Amino acid sequence: MTLFEDLKWRGLIKDISSPLLEKKLNEEKLTFYIGTDPTADSMHIGHFSSFLIATRLAKYGHKPILLIGGATGLIGDPKPSLERQMISKEEVKKNVEGLTHQAKEIFGFEVVNNYDWTKDISILDFLRDYGKYINVNYMLDKDIISRRLESGITFCEFAYTLLQGMDFVHLNETKGVTLQVAGSDQWGNITTGIELARKKNDVELFGMTMPLVVDANGVKFGKTEGNALWLDKEKTSSYELYQYLINTSDDIVIDYLKKLTFLTREEIESIEKEHFECPEKRLAQKTLAKEVITFLHGNEEYLKALKMSEVLFSGNVSDLTSKEIEICFKGVPTFEIESDITLIDALVNNNIASSRREAREFINANAISINGNPVNDENIVINSLAIEGRVIVIRRGKKKYFLGLIK
Numbered sequence: 001m002t003l004f005e006d007l008k009w010r011g012l013i014k015d016i017s018s019p020l021l022e023k024k025l026n027e028e029k030l031t032f033y034i035g036t037d038p039t040a041d042s043m044h045i046g047h048f049s050s051f052l053i054a055t056r057l058a059k060y061g062h063k064p065i066l067l068i069g070g071a072t073g074l075i076g077d078p079k080p081s082l083e084r085q086m087i088s089k090e091e092v093k094k095n096v097e098g099l100t101h102q103a104k105e106i107f108g109f110e111v112v113n114n115y116d117w118t119k120d121i122s123i124l125d126f127l128r129d130y131g132k133y134i135n136v137n138y139m140l141d142k143d144i145i146s147r148r149l150e151s152g153i154t155f156c157e158f159a160y161t162l163l164q165g166m167d168f169v170h171l172n173e174t175k176g177v178t179l180q181v182a183g184s185d186q187w188g189n190i191t192t193g194i195e196l197a198r199k200k201n202d203v204e205l206f207g208m209t210m211p212l213v214v215d216a217n218g219v220k221f222g223k224t225e226g227n228a229l230w231l232d233k234e235k236t237s238s239y240e241l242y243q244y245l246i247n248t249s250d251d252i253v254i255d256y257l258k259k260l261t262f263l264t265r266e267e268i269e270s271i272e273k274e275h276f277e278c279p280e281k282r283l284a285q286k287t288l289a290k291e292v293i294t295f296l297h298g299n300e301e302y303l304k305a306l307k308m309s310e311v312l313f314s315g316n317v318s319d320l321t322s323k324e325i326e327i328c329f330k331g332v333p334t335f336e337i338e339s340d341i342t343l344i345d346a347l348v349n350n351n352i353a354s355s356r357r358e359a360r361e362f363i364n365a366n367a368i369s370i371n372g373n374p375v376n377d378e379n380i381v382i383n384s385l386a387i388e389g390r391v392i393v394i395r396r397g398k399k400k401y402f403l404g405l406i407k
Contacts, residue, residue, distance in 0.1 A: 001265065002026045003060045009265060010258040012053065014184045017194055017207040021179070024206065025062070032057065032179035033171055035067030035114075035164075037077060039087065041098030042232035045241075046183075048292075049213045049259045053181050054107055056262075065175060066103045070096045070115030072164055077189070078144050078157040102231060106296060114167045117174075130166050133199040134192065142188035161192045168193025172205060184209040213259060216249045231296055237327045238297050242305035245289040246282065250275075253284040261291040316372035322390040326403070329393060334403040337382055337392075343368070344378040346404065352396055362396060369395040382406070 004022045007013050016022070024030060034054055036047055043051065054064035073092045076084035087095075096113060103111050121129075139145055142161060145153060168190070171177035180190050190207035197205045229244055230236040248256060254272050257263060263271070275284040293302040308328055311319050320328065335350045344359045346352070347368070353359035359378065361367075366374045370385045371393050386392050386406050394402040 003057070006265070007053075007056070011255060012049075012056075012210045012259060013208060014211045015187050015207070015209045017191065018204075021206045021208060024179075025057075025060075029061045029063070030057075030179050030206075031063040031065065031176045032181055033065040033067050033112075033168075033177050034181045035069055035072075035167070036099065037069035037073040038092050038095030038099050039073065039076075040228075040230075041095045042102060042230045042235055043099065044228040044230050044236075045260075046213055046228070048231060048296075050181070050183050050210060051103070051107060052260065053210065054109055057181075058109070062179075064107075064109045065171065065177060066107060066109050066111045067167065067171075068096050068099050068103065068111060068113050069164075069167075070113040071118035072114060072160065072167070074115075075156055075160050075163060077160055077186075078148060078153060082151070083154060083157060098232075106231065112171070114163075114170075117170050118163070118166070126166075130162060130169075130196065130200070133196055134162055134165070138195065139192075142192070144185075144188055161189045162196070164189040165192035165194075165196040168205060169197050169200060172197055172203065173201070177205075179206045179208065181208050181210070183212050185212060213256075216252060233297050233301065237330075238293050238301040238305040239308045239324075239327050240330070241293055241296075242289045242302075242309055245292060246285045246309070248285050248288060250279055250284075253288060256288055257284060257291075261288065261295075263287070263291065314372075317393050318371045318373075318387065320387070322388040325387060325391050325393060329401060329403045332401045332403050334405065336407050337404045339381075339383040339386075339406050341382050342379050343370075343375060343382060346382050346394070350402065350404070352394060352402055367397050 001009065004013075004025050034050060036043065051066070054066060058064050070092060073087065073095070074089065076086060078084065096115070100111050100113070103109070139158065139161060140149070145158065145161070168177070168180055180193060182190060187207070187209050190209065194205045194207055197203050229241060253275075254268065257268050257271065271284055271287055275281075289305075290302055293305060304324075308320060308324055311317060312328055317325055317328070337346050337350070341349070344356060344363070347359040347362070348356055353362055363376060363378050366376070368375055371387060372395075375385070382392060382404065383389070383406060390406055392404040392406070394404060396402070
């Protein structure tokens with residue numbers, strides 16, 4: 001397959017600005033850019049598919065530039081229904097530093113910050129050198145702007161599309177960029193840049209968008225939506241990412257394999273065939289988890305996530321470190337306990353049992369396990385069971401877990 005055919009097969013092309021782009025991608029070596037605004041100090045899985053485009057195109061000889069929007073992030077891309085909450089300059093600066101480091105570490109390409117060429121432009125220069133080329137009626141026709149006209153849109157947000165268009169023109173003038181790639185929600189901003197370059201410099205630039213990656217409910221991933229899976233393993237551990245990917249619905253897992261991995265068409269079609277012959281083996285999900293985590297964090301992190309998952313499935317957590325246990329049981333009821341407290345008191349004091357009588361019933365019925373092992377001695381001192389002297393995992397029945405942190 002050609003590059004363009006591969007991108008189409010993977011479902012990575014939604015809009016293109018010109019039919020000429022297919023020929024250019026297949027036969028020329030383009031310099032292109034893809035950007036993100038610093039709304040957080042880490043990218044999430046929603047960015048991952050988009051930014052993987054940089055790597056895919058680079059494999060065919062095209063030159064990627066990754067843009068972090070230190071300037072546009074101070075304004076905020078208009079949301080469909082309400083005004084975006086503005087972020088402080090200090091937070092934007094911190095987020096820019098985090099994203100720049102992450103983009104270089106994961107993808108390894110040149111990273112630029114649009115604040116560098118925007119900060120010294122006066123409002124008069126902005127209006128004279130850029131504003132005069134874009135008609136207000138043209139901006140009002142933008143989908144994201146037209147949807148906000150009834151509820152109201154500030155001039156600040158209204159001008160965002162022109163700021164992003166200015167980025168495209170600047171990168172064309174200074175770095176020879178002729179293509180912008182982005183998620184489908186950026187189509188209006190891309191075309192503004194194309195229009196601005198045509199009118200200001202009489203050059204033809206190109207744009208391409210890809211469908212947004214969505215979760216099983218059809219909701220795009222993101223901080224605002226509350227379903228962000230962060231690429232920073234300190235914010236979303238490799239284990240948490242593994243658990244999400246291994247539980248991907250059969251309805252979307254092949255789509256994820258196409259968009260989030262570099263497996264070939266032949267490899268993915270072979271996995272798809274084998275997966276749906278024996279879906280209970282979850283071959284597609286396991287492959288997805290391995291490919292994504294290994295790309296982001298390396299094979300060691302993948303093996304660690306796999307080990308943690310297998311240990312939890314067996315129920316014997318004693319093979320995990322205290323830190324790994326805290327990651328695995330993030331979100332379960334957690335409490336601090338005195339090092340010399342007995343099991344029965346720990347159960348009652350932390351509402352695992354409603355009374356000492358009920359606690360004894362649980363213990364005598366082998367319904368209480370510590371670190372995966374049933375415990376029948378109500379007077380055993382908790383500290384003697386703690387892993388690394390720090391944590392214990394209490395399980396009541398088959399599925400009710402509690403995490404105890406030794407003071």
